Each structure stands twice: as C-alpha cells, then as structure tokens.
Amino acid sequence: MSVTLSLAPLAGYTDRAFRTLAKEHGADLVYSEMISAKAVCFSDAKTRELASFGEVERPICFQLFGREPQDFEIAAKTLARDFSPEGFDVNCGCPVPKIVKSGEGSELMRSPALIGHIVTATKKAGLPVSVKLRLGVDEEHKNVLDCARAASESGAERIIVHGRTREGGFSAPIDFASIARVREEFPNVEIVANGGINTPADAREMLEKTGVTHLMIARGALGHPWLFDEIKADLDARPFVAPDLYEVICHHLELACTFKPISRALPEMRSQLAFYFKGQRGAARTREALMRATSRAQIDTLLKEFFNR
Ligand SMILES: Cc1cc2nc3c(=O)[nH]c(=O)nc-3n(C[C@H](O)[C@H](O)[C@H](O)COP(=O)(O)O)c2cc1C
DSSP states (O other), rough: OOHHHHHHHHTTTTTTHHHHHHTTTTEEEEEEEEEEEEHHHTTTTTHHHHHHOOGOOOOOEEOOOOOOOOHHHHHHHHHHHHHOOOOEEEEEEOOOOOHHHOGGGGGGHHHHHHHHHHHHHHHTTTTTTEEOOOOOOSSGGHHHHHHHHHHTTTTTSSSEEESOOOOTTTOOOOOHHHHHHHHHHOOEEEEEESOOOOSSHHHHHHHHHOOOEEEEEEEGTTOOTTTTHHHHHHHTTTOOOOOOOHHHHHHHHHHHHSSSOOOHHHHHHHHHHHHHHHTTTTOOHHHHHHHHEEEEEEHHHHHHHTTTO
16 A cells, blocks of 8 residues: 655744654655744745755645635745745644634634635645644534535645544544544545554554545654654565664754754754653653753763763
C-alpha cells in the first residue's frame, strides 16, 4: 500500500529547520506554521519570514488562518506570487482562546458556509486548497461532515481531519470512526487522518481503522523527526535503525542557526531540545542546563558531555 506521510503545522516548531529535518527523514509533504491571512495583507515582515522556505522542503503547503474570505484571497494570491508553494491549507482547528475569540481557527466550524466561502476565495490564487478540520467544537456539535461538504463543494482537493473535537483539546482519544465516515462520504477528495500518531503501531491503527492512505504526523515528530522513515520501514516490513541522537540534535541546531539569527535560534531550540531529552535516562541535569544555556558553545559542550563525544 502506498502511504503518504505529512508533517503537520505546529506553530513554534515546524519552522524551516524542522521541516528540512522532517524531509530528510522521510516526510512526503510539509506544512508551514500557521500564517495570519490578515497580516499577509499588511505585508508584515515577520509573516514573510514564516513563509520563507528552501527548495528541499518542497512540496510544501502554507497554512493560513483568519476569518474574512477577502483576506484569504489577497494573502493566497500574494504568497503564491512571491513564494510559489504547492498549495494552501485553511486552519479550522486552532483552539487557542485569542484565535477563537476572533472567530478564527476552530471557531470557523460553527459556520460551514463560511468555510466554503474561504475555500472559494483561497482558490482564486490558482493553487490546490485543503482545510484542516477537527470533528466539531464539542461532542454536541460534531459537524465535521457538514464542514467537509462545504469545503469540497467549494473545490477543496484535500481534507485533513484531526480526530478530536475542540473540547477534546490535544489529549482526548482519537475518534477513528468519525474520520472513517468522512472518508466514506467523500470518496473523490483526499482525506488525511491526524491525531495521536506517535509510533508505527499508531500509524497502522489509523490506517486500518479509517481506511485513509495519507497520515499527518504532529507531536510524534518532535524530538523524533525520523518517525516518518520508521513508519515507512514498518509498513514495508523492513528493519529500521534509528539515527544517532547526538548527530540529529547537532544537525538540527546547525539548521536552526543557519535560518535564523542566533539570538532567536537558541531560545527557540530550547523547546525542541526538551523533546529530544524527554524520556532520556539521567538527562535531568543536562536538560536544565540546556534551558539556561546562552551560547552555541555552551550547548555544544553540554551535548558532548551528555553523549560522551
Ligand atoms: C504546539 C502546537 C502547535 C500547533 N500549531 C498548529 C498550527 O499552527 N496549525 C494547525 O492547524 N494545527 C496546529 N496544531 C495542531 C497539530 O497540527 C495537530 O493537529 C494536533 O497536535 C494533533 O495531532 P497529534 O496528536 O499527532 O499531535 C498545533 C499543535 C501543537 C501541540
């Protein structure tokens, strides 16, 4: 079976460095961190940085968030002209209160018609469009099918389903049956299953229980970017040898310092380093010291000490 594995959008994590790493370890498709459609309309410099990427990251989709269809149209046309990504995704899943209060992210799921208008507007840039949905805002409003219908009738080529409601946050059990239902209802749309895929066994379970052939990996890849290759090896019944952790971390650090000024790269690497060290025996002291490190040399020394290099 041919399976596609995508790296999910993860604000604060899936920057150029991490996306490059994911590609090197088998991701077939990567998504940008979420980009404000409105901010693109104002030519915000920070936003343009979020949209920059290297050729090795292709194919890449930009994820936009917002509420006004017109913002999506302008943003998509601007970004298509300046960056030529392979497609756009509309964020319909973000549960962060500030976003929800503005009627954006998961709040869009209260209005399937608006999702349709946003897809129509985004498609005016002439590139493929996907939507990233949850199952609904809560158990009483599980309207993923209505939202998927509105998106597909407006021309969305791909629908990503995170198998939890907004109320379910990031830890509720995955509702495989609801994802399977979306796949059955929309046989002509590419359905992508997301949520809780942290191991090859999780990937197998998702594939078996939903019938999709495209999986989106999110937190499972943090501190474990080789998960894509690991899942593919498992599906092909090939042996898999995990890469050397020290080498992966050093390479990640190098990429981070290549793409961002060191004054930003180092603080941002802290949260990534915390994931690499999660579950490592005897790492508590090194982890703490890494969180306080203020120079690349300090980090290099701490890593060398911990890994005996
Ligand atoms: C720190 C963090 C940042 C996220 N940022 C985004 C984002 O920018 N856009 C988006 O659609 N989803 C975002 N998500 C949701 C993930 O893409 C994914 O749907 C979710 O984590 C469920 O997958 P998982 O259980 O495999 O982690 C974020 C999640 C986390 C934990």
